[in-house]
Amino acid sequence: MAVCRLGLIGYGAIGKAVCTAFAGDDLVKIPAVMARRVRDLGPDGPIVLTEPEQFFQQQFDAVLEVAGHQALRDYGERVLLSGADLVVTSIGAFAADPDLLERLTDAAGRFGRRLIIASAGIGALDILSAAAVGGLDSVRMVVRKDPTAWVGTIAEEKFDLDAMTEPTVLFEGSAREGARLFPQNVNISAAVALAGLGLDKTHLTIIADTTITTHIIEVEAHGVFGSFRFVEDVVPTEDNPKTGKIVAMAVVKTVRQLASPLVIGL
Incomplete structure (x- = not known):
């Protein structure tokens, strides 16, 4: 099965957990992270970029947003237009901005990509x-x-x-x-x-x-x-x-299912 190239917007607790979970993984690779400040994640870790233009020059199959509502508003549509699926954790942004979900869904449809709402901290x-x-x-x-x-x-x-x-x-x-x-x-x-x-x-x-x-x-x-x-x-x-500990675990599960040959609970 093809490797999933995952971009990451945000490097807080969830972002760190995702990078740790997929370090050396065969199916999910993280080429780059967009964050507010530069960090050195080691020779085998992803590069950390602070400029959106540099981030979107990378090639991703999917981008995971873990940076908050404003980041989703700023970059969500651009992710989809770049040809990558968008995995969203800041779902509450759709409540504050009623048009946002429609815009992102429309962009996903026009460019043949997926807007994926992660279950994150909630089951069922x-x-x-x-x-x-x-x-x-x-x-x-x-x-x-x-x-x-x-x-x-x-x-x-x-x-x-x-x-x-x-x-x-x-x-x-x-x-x-x-x-x-x-x-x-x-x-x-x-x-x-x-x-x-x-x-x-x-x-x-x-x-x-x-x-x-x-x-x-x-x-x-x-x-x-x-x-x-x-x-x-x-x-x-x-x-x-x-935030509950289960949130990062659930996000890792969602990302893994992007590349896994076995998908449970879809």
């Missing part, structure tokens, strides 16, 4: 999207993280996170509005919404929970197929309490 998207084929009546999602995970978000404007003594609802409404207000924390809600009923019809509740140290995420759906309830309880990363 396969069964949810399958249920949507027959028809969904409701999709509800609850995201619980301890108060420190909400530091640096809009929640600080209304709540004293340091003084919380009991679980507190920070937000309740549509997945579109929740992903827009909490762009670093609930990209997963946008993924659930796009797999099911859409950003405006998916109900989201966000809770700062003083009783937990993990991230507990629940998805409940009802429709023609019946009903299901999915719950995950994941450990946050040490350097970023907003």
